[in-house]
Amino acid sequence: MPRRSPAGRSTYPAAFEAGLAQLRPGGTLVIVGTGLAHPTLEQNRVLLRELVVTGAFNYDATGFADALDLLSSGVLPLSGLVSPVNVRLEDIMPTVEGLAAGTIAQKMLVTPR
Numbered sequence: 017m018p019r020r021s022p023a024g025r026s027t028y029p030a031a032f033e034a035g036l037a038q039l040r041p042g043g044t045l046v047i048v049g050t051g052l053a054h055p056t057l058e059q060n061r062v063l064l065r066e067l068v069v070t071g072a073f074n075y076d077a078t079g080f081a082d083a084l085d086l087l088s089s090g091v092l093p094l095s096g097l098v099s100p101v102n103v104r105l106e107d108i109m110p111t112v113e114g115l116a117a118g119t120i121a122q123k124m125l126v127t128p129r
Contacts, residue, residue, distance in 0.1 A: 040065075046070055
């Protein structure tokens with residue numbers, strides 16, 4: 017369960033920690049959101065695997081429009097990011113196993129019926 021900040025917003029330090037744990041040697045973790053709860057930073061993991069942890073707080077006035085234009089341009093291989101096939105809820109376990117094994121690398125939409 018996410019921790020609650022004093023302002024009532026949910027914070028997810030576990031997401032930062034999980035992202036850091038999944039980086040390959042030499043990988044980069046970009047933090048684009050934060051809350052008041054502080055995640056644990058495993059400095060030995062960062063040092064020994066030569067990881068980069070950086071933040072991105074700002075964007076310019078056209079950032080979202082530019083991103084949408086890029087997404088709709090066809091330049092990016094989006095078909096490799098999101099599966100065109102929905103997974104039925106009763107078929108979720110093979111999908112989770114495939115994601116864990118790395119045989120499925122796309123985001124999957126699970127439909128309840």
